[in-house]
Amino acid sequence: MPRNRTVRFAVLGSSVQRAAASGHPSSRSSALKRRIIVGGLVLLSLVLITVSFRSSALDGAQGTAASILRPFEVAADRVSRPFRDAAGWLHGLANAKAENKKLRLQVQTLQQQRIHDESAVQENVQLRAQLGYHGPPSIANFRRVSAAVLVNPQSAIDESITIAAGSHDGVASGDVVITAQGLVGTVDKAWGSQSRVTLLTDSQSAVTSTDLTSRAAVGIVRRGGGGSDVLIFDLVPKARYVALDDTVITAGSIGKGALPSMFPGGIPVGTVSSTSENDINTYKTIQVEPFVNFATLQSVIVLVPRR
């Protein structure tokens, strides 16, 4: 039905043209103009998606634009930091007493553990030197590039972060990203001075891992199914023993396959928070609580292979 652009007074039965208005660009525009503009924007968006997704033609421009935005992001971060620190301080204060008790117990246990570990490490170094043993790649074989986290995950379904290190620092796609606590993920794409990191909690991330106290229990740590944000330690045979609170670490490359693991061995992943098995599943059902809090990362370390 065609639009009638006149105001018709029912009583008089005559049509009156409304005076041209000023001030509102959208309403002055005709319906056709409006449709052309929105159609053009949608089309432009689709072209951008296609070009950005299928090629790297826009990477340079995007990297430059992101670099221009970076000082603003840093400034906003600095402005908000006192408030964040205050919130953290208040939160810490509320839990301080309970945490203090827990940490004192932990310190006692760890002091005993440290003495055992130190003698084991020294023994290990001596034996390796005597045997001339060359083990699989470990974290020591990588150069460490420290970087600040510029942008944290934007929504519940976004499992990526932006970091302030890129190809200029030697970072490349596929490099492993860690923190002092444990494994974070891998570099998805590297620009000049920034990179996008896919977190371990992304459904497309997975890492070959093992139980630190039961090295024969090897499986894959990946995101759990459904809507949960939990990691699972999958493909661990029922015959292997995995206990609660065991530490799960990356297994590195096992054997001499054609496709070695991109993760060096020995990176902490998390602790076993639950374990169960039933007659239907071939493998154990193991949930892992990650060491890293992926939502509030401040800085990370990129492991760059020594090329």
Add this chain to the structure above:
Amino acid sequence: MDGLKAALVLFVAALFQLAVLTEYNPFRASSIVLVALLSVALLRGSIFGALAGFGTGLLLDTATLGTLGVTSLLLSVAGFWIGRYGETTARDRFHAPFLSVAVVTLLYSYGQLALRFVLGESAPAGLVTHGLLLGLFLNLLLTLPVYALIRRLFPPLDLGDRVREVRLLG
């Protein structure tokens, strides 16, 4: 002048979203950019809303190093649609910003999910649905102050300036 003001408001909102809100886990579900954009679109119409949405989306995609155009597409459509609502039915209705934010939050979440699915990225529908209520609540909470602020910056235009197409029924 309105264009410059809108650019500044949406730029600040985007920075706030990127640098502050995402630092606190519960606030990751909210989107101050979406609320600010819808407020601007309601007050300045469909074309303004669509252009503002496109620019804001491009800014977010650039800052997060995401696939360019994804957020632009969603925000252009959202800005246009709510702008059109503002030009027609929503005039002087108190509930208009709240209704707009509620509906668009819902559609934006699932639209984002659908686009991720089409692009072959992870698209956990359960996670989106699970976090939707919190996101909706936080966005509605943000609507009152954000809309009040933006209404001061973009005073509503006279009725004569806004309505030109009138069709009488009967």
